Amino acid sequence: MVEGLNVERGTWSVEKDSSTFHVPQATIQHALQLRGVWLRLGREVILRGVDLDVPAGQGVTLLGENGAGKTTLLRLLASVLRPTRGEGRVLGYDLRDSRSVRDHIHLMPVDAGLYPDLSCAENLDFALKMHAQQGDTAAALRRVGLEQAASRRVRFLSAGMRKRLALSRAHLLARPVTLVDEPFANLDDAGRELVLELFGELQERGVTLVIAAHEPELARRLAPRALRLVAGKLVEE
Numbered sequence: 328m329v330e331g332l333n334v335e336r337g338t339w340s341v342e343k344d345s346s347t348f349h350v351p352q353a354t355i356q357h358a359l360q361l362r363g364v365w366l367r368l369g370r371e372v373i374l375r376g377v378d379l380d381v382p383a384g385q386g387v388t389l390l391g392e393n394g395a396g397k398t399t400l401l402r403l404l405a406s407v408l409r410p411t412r413g414e415g416r417v418l419g420y421d422l423r424d425s426r427s428v429r430d431h432i433h434l435m436p437v438d439a440g441l442y443p444d445l446s447c448a449e450n451l452d453f454a455l456k457m458h459a460q461q462g463d464t465a466a467a468l469r470r471v472g473l474e475q476a477a478s479r480r481v482r483f484l485s486a487g488m489r490k491r492l493a494l495s496r497a498h499l500l501a502r503p504v505t506l507v508d509e510p511f512a513n514l515d516d517a518g519r520e521l522v523l524e525l526f527g528e529l530q531e532r533g534v535t536l537v538i539a540a541h542e543p544e545l546a547r548r549l550a551p552r553a554l555r556l557v558a559g560k561l562v563e564e
């Protein structure tokens with residue numbers, strides 16, 4: 328599958344098998360759109376009327392105190408959680424159409440979201456298979472310094488190594504919308520540089536990035552627009 332943002336035509340094109348289809352024209356203006364989104368989890372109301380417009384290809388840093396709702400918002404954008412009220416679109420697809428949304432999005436969760444009983448290489452192979460993509464997993468592991476751990480099961484990796492593997496997967500998949508939860512956590516200095524380098528490459532390819540982080544100075548090097556979750560609402564910094 329070959330994907331890319333066609334800036335002139337203002338569409339994401341997706342070539343799969345020999346057919347090419349285009350996401351609706353409206354998506355060039357807004358890769359992500361939320362209107363009046365409320366979200367309740369249990370007794371707690373986490374989001375209180377969130378509006379959001381993210382143009383395709385834009386990088387957004389999502390800030391907020393512990394418990395502000397950053398992870399929750401990323402999960403909602405990835406169509407893992409449904410709004411209690413309000414609506415949203417991802418590349419023109421309604422958030423309720425979770426299959427289409429998940430086809431175009433990748434969420435790199437804070438805990439890396441890997442399969443603990445699969446090896447590093449198997450985790451990457453599986454991710455590629457799920458998206459009907461192909462890629463050089465050995466090169467991908469080498470890029471993040473995990474070539475010696477290729478056949479090691481994820482449950483035996485350190486937290487930083489897991490983060491590197493999750494980073495490698497996000498880079499390999501290069502989904503049109505990539506949501507990243509605390510990419511810098513657990514990483515050494517070289518690992519943080521790798522995050523900047525690999526997500527920087529995704530941005531150059533037109534990927535829309537949303538990065539939730541507690542390191543605004545680092546995240547904003549990738550994603551200059553900063554939004555802060557305060558009392559369940561998004562505020563431009």
Ligand SMILES: Nc1ncnc2c1ncn2[C@@H]1O[C@H](COP(=O)(O)OP(=O)(O)OP(=O)(O)O)[C@@H](O)[C@H]1O
Pocket residue numbers: 368369371373391392393394395396397398399400
């Ligand atoms: N499954 C759940 N059920 C009930 N409440 C939840 C659930 N998941 C998260 N919450 C609550 O939602 C609120 C927001 O949590 P969230 O993880 O989105 O915050 P965050 O901004 O990502 O925090 P941090 O910076 O600490 O990672 C918290 O009060 C949390 O307790």
